[in-house]
Amino acid sequence: MPIRLIANALLFQAAWFACVMGGTSWWLLIPTAALLIHFIWISSWAAEGKLVVSVALVGAAIDSFLLQLGVFDFASTDTLVPIWLVLLWALLATTLNHCLAWTAKPIWLASILGAISGPLSYFTGSALNDSVMLPLGTQHTALILAPIWALIFPLLHGFAHLYREQFRLLQMSRRD
Template identity: 40%
Template sequence: MINSAFVFTITNAVLFQVGWFVCILCGSFWAGVFTLAAIAFHFMIVQQRRDDAVAVLIAIALGLLHDSLLLHSGQIQFAESAYLPPLWLVCLWALLGITLNHSLVWIYSRPLWSGLLGAIAAPLSYLAGVSLSSAEWSSPLVEVLPIIAILWLVVLPLHRFLSLRVLSYVQRKTTGLSSSHSRS
């Protein structure tokens, strides 16, 4: 018998990988369509919706910050926009957000390891993504890839830190509201 949690974890990972290719190869329109469908599917079947919503929103915020830093520091450029990262790249961050509590939880829950893995995997992902998409490097790779690696030393640990803080805050507010309603 196949464990449903295992099937969900594999589906979650495959959804991200397919989404990576759709976002990189098909541009913003199809990236948006795929990401909306993937997120809708994810939130229909997942039980921890609040945790995952926080993960997605923080991933998008960190992604916008990360990629805007690369864009405005002259490391990368996008055909679609000179001021903000394109929608297809934002979609990749949203898709990453739905993996963190599921198929990537094994690394995400270990800040040191997630930072180290991010410092290795993210430059490789950007290298592949830029070669397949409309993005272009604006600086030499020997300059850009170490910058991405350094940023990713903190991206996943920072994401985890922020997620836990936001969820703790929401939990306190929710518990406070429940307590005040029960006293009424």
């Protein structure tokens, strides 16, 4: 496995733990550094900036909507998701073309993995951080999150594919 794929996975995991465990403290420097390292060494802002911003915005909107519905409860906010969760979405975007690229095809694989790993991520975050609560309980939350993530994960891979193609065409047109 190439070193950059391993680095991408390790950066994501380290940043995930820093976000979940640190919340809004100085720990947020770790995911910020992970994003910078990603854009400097693994990819580039030109190649993946649009993807990272899009996924962060979509994820923040979805999770904010779920917060308003009472699926989540964050001790620090009751209107929009906390910044550390937006960073997690941005970090997830950095994995779509790299360490998680294998999950894109076939599409049913992305759906199944999304339905399982999406809710598990929230459950783990809730177990590790007292300020992340699931008021509906684990079972009801799973019944809500699993179908959402079964749709979201393939959609995010669709964003990644679309933006990859746009970047490839842009690079080709610049060579001509």
